Amino acid sequence: MSSPIQLQPDETFVLNVGPQHPATHGVLRVKMEMNGEYIVNAETVIGYIHRMHEKMGENKTYPQYLMNLSRMDYLGALGYSHGHVLVVEKAAGIEVPERAEYIRAIMVELNRVASHLFWFGAFVMDLGGFSPLMYALQDREYILDMLEAVTGSRLTYCYFRFGGLYNDIDDDFIDAARRFIPRMRKSLIKYDKLVTGNIIFRKRLEGNALLSKETCRKYGASSAVARGSGINFDVRKNEPYSVYPDFDFDVPVYHEGDSLARYMVRMEEMEQSLRIIEQGLDKLPDGPIMPKKKPKLIKPPAGDYYQAVETARGSFGVRLVSDGTKTPYRLKLRSPTYSNMHLFDESCRGMMIMDALAFMGSLDLVIPEIDR
């Protein structure tokens, strides 16, 4: 890491990074006030892909809104749907069959691995290494094929229903998932050898963008950003939901707070997700995937409900305020990347542009999820 130099106020210029820039992964715009290659000040500008998902939540009935959630984060869509169906089920008092919950957990974890794989490839590409992306996408393709066979879509799933699932999994899926686990473990070892051990990679990330615990807490950071800074918080462990208490898995925590720590956390999370999938397949109970008794029209009683879930990008919360009608009074979506991104403005000051963009890559931003 290089130290920032003394700045003269009249020697700066504004560099407009984005909304169309290869490093911002979408339509994030960062106005960077630069002194040569050093960033004096940065301001993230969002809203280029705002689609009013929260407002749509107030106008659409509950089942109509199901498909919106998967359009938020197109890489880890199932986790977001999970949060939504859980909060509506809680509000409307719908019982979910155990098999359905297990399948949900398996699917969400598969989707988390897919999302982390894509992040891994894109992150290394931000650092200038092209090949890992192709390797990661090939593994991700395997997951997408599996999910497609069951859910019917590859990216924007609409798989979860209030009370259960749209489609049961079959033996083909179970076989494919069982074959996938050893294959993915092998790939993880390969990535470790190819990328993690690379000296240029390590030199660029060690000590890059140190985030303290306080900064993470101040901005409400979650996911690997918080866990890479030593905050041991995972919604699956700390506020258990669904069938996660049944699974034995660890939450990887690193205390360094640099980009390498965030990278390591995500890489180890993939292994933990594989463990959950393995246990889920072993414990998978028989039974129906939809409850026998389910209200025809979902009208939760008036009240205020909240459910947080751990998605691939961090803790995602849905707050549902119902007034007893068939549409919610208010649906607030707490998106994790929105909080993670705002770290960037403060933390990138004094960094060089290449370090700042490596830092941005380590935050795992998905812009449609920030803008909602």
Added chain:
Amino acid sequence: MSLTLLNVIFAVVVAIAFAAANAAYLVWAERRGAARIQRRPGPNINGPFGLLQPPLDGIKLMAKQLIIPGGADKVLFIAAPVLAMYPAIMSFVTIPFSDTIVAHNINVGILMIFAFASTGSMSLIFAGWSSRNKYSMMSAVRAVSQSVAYEIPMLITTITVVMIAGSMDLMEIVHQQSRSILHWNIFPLLGKSHNLLMPASFLIFFICTLAETNRAPFDLGEAESELVAGFHTEYGSMGFGLFFMGEYANIVIGACMTTILFLGGWSCPFGLFPGVWWFLLKLYLLIATFIWIRWTFPRTTIYGLLNLSWKILIPLSLVNLLLTAGLIKVF
């Protein structure tokens, strides 16, 4: 007189044809190589193994309009891509491929090639400056500091080789190494110098060649994830095409120089059938290594790059220079 003129024209045409054909087909080789590393097919539709891809790409680029951005310095903007291509072509004139295949051998060949190679960074500065784009400008600034930092160890290493050969004539340097593999400057066990650090010199030269040609992991001038496309962000059409071809032509020059200075040029490692084929074999093996490195490593940072040059490569090459000088005196 007229015969000499014909000779010159012939040499220039051959040099341009060789440089252009190499540049075009190295793009193909790079894309196929990258595809192989990344487990995908790569260009394979046009012609057998996609071999018609480069000429078709060339036609496409030539058919496009050259857009000059508003506010750009027109003269420099147009001159920059030409400047990227010409040093490589000029350098081919003096590179000997075998005892007989050389366009025009001059006794200060090394000096001429390095002089032209240095003007190559001019094109990056011109392109960055004239584009009137902040990304291009930053890229140009990086390119200057990079070429300053890497030409020094490269030249010091070259001086080491020149001292061993006692000549700046490329032919002479090859002749002096041509007896066996142990006379090559990379393993100088039997040659004039018995410097065991020469493999380090070879590595320094190789790294500097990577950096001089703006190849990954030193492609800070381009750095697409940071500076969009660096100095050629604003170039389309054949302006971009010339930059692209210039990059590959420079790679060929760099690999040629490495072959001549360290790997014994056209001499065979076992003394069998010395000739141009050995030169080409060594040349393309080096280029394959270039491609391999590019698709395997991530990019370094600008301070990492400068630290490597000023703190490691320059002191090491100086030590090697002194050691070689001493050893030549002793033996």
